[in-house]
Amino acid sequence: xxxxxxxxxxxxxxxxxxxxxxxxxxxxxxxxxxxxxxxxxxxxxxxxxxxxxxxxxxxxxxxxxxxxxxxxxxxxxxxxxxxxxxxxxxxxxxxxxxxxxxxxxxxxxxxxxxxxxxxxxxxxxxxxxxxxxxxxxxxxxxxxxxxxxxxx
Numbered sequence: 037x038x039x040x041x042x043x044x045x046x047x048x049x050x051x052x053x054x055x056x057x058x059x060x061x062x063x064x065x066x067x068x069x070x071x072x073x074x075x076x077x078x079x080x081x082x083x084x085x086x087x088x089x090x091x092x093x094x095x096x097x098x099x100x101x102x103x104x105x106x107x108x109x110x111x112x113x114x115x116x117x118x119x120x121x122x123x124x125x126x127x128x129x130x131x132x133x134x135x136x137x138x139x140x141x142x143x144x145x146x147x148x149x150x151x152x153x154x155x156x157x158x159x160x161x162x163x164x165x166x167x168x169x170x171x172x173x174x175x176x177x178x179x180x181x182x183x184x185x186x187x188x
Contacts, residue, residue, distance in 0.1 A: 039071060041128070045123065049079045053070070054071070064166065070160070072158065073086045086151075091121035092127075093148065096146045099116060099119060103143040111184070141168045141179050
C-alpha cells in the first residue's frame with residue numbers, strides 16, 4: 037500500500053508505513069510515521085525516493101521550523117530563505133484509499149534515519165505536526181494562505 041508524501045519539489049512514494057496503528061490524526065498533534073522504501077516497478081528506486089526526503093530531515097536541524105495550535109486551529113512558521121534543497125517543510129501525506137481518513141497536511145519538524153545497519157531496509161521516521169485533514173484544502177497555496185505565519 038503506497039503512501040504519498042507531497043513536497044514543494046514533487047511527490048515521493050513510500051511503500052509501507054511501518055508498525056503504525058492507523059487512526060485519524062488531530063490538528064496540531066505531532067505524529068511520527070515511519071515510512072519504508074522497497075523496490076516497486078511503478079516508482080524510482082528505493083534509494084532515490086529515500087534520498088529525496090533526506091534534505092527535509094537534515095535541514096530541520098539548521099533552520100527555524102515551528103508549528104502548533106493557536107486560536108482553535110493550527111499554524112506553521114518556517115524560514116527557508118537560506119536553504120538550497122528545501123523550499124518548504126509543508127507536506128501532504130496521502131494515505132492509501134482504504135486509510136483515506138489518515139491523509140493530512142502537515143509540517144516536517146524533524147526526523148531520523150530508521151534504516152537497518154546494512155541499508156537493506158531504508159526507512160525514515162518523520163516528525164510531522166498535523167495542520168489539517170487533506171480534504172480541508174485543495175492545494176499547497178491554500179494551506180499556506182490560511183495557516184502560514186510569515187517570518188519577518
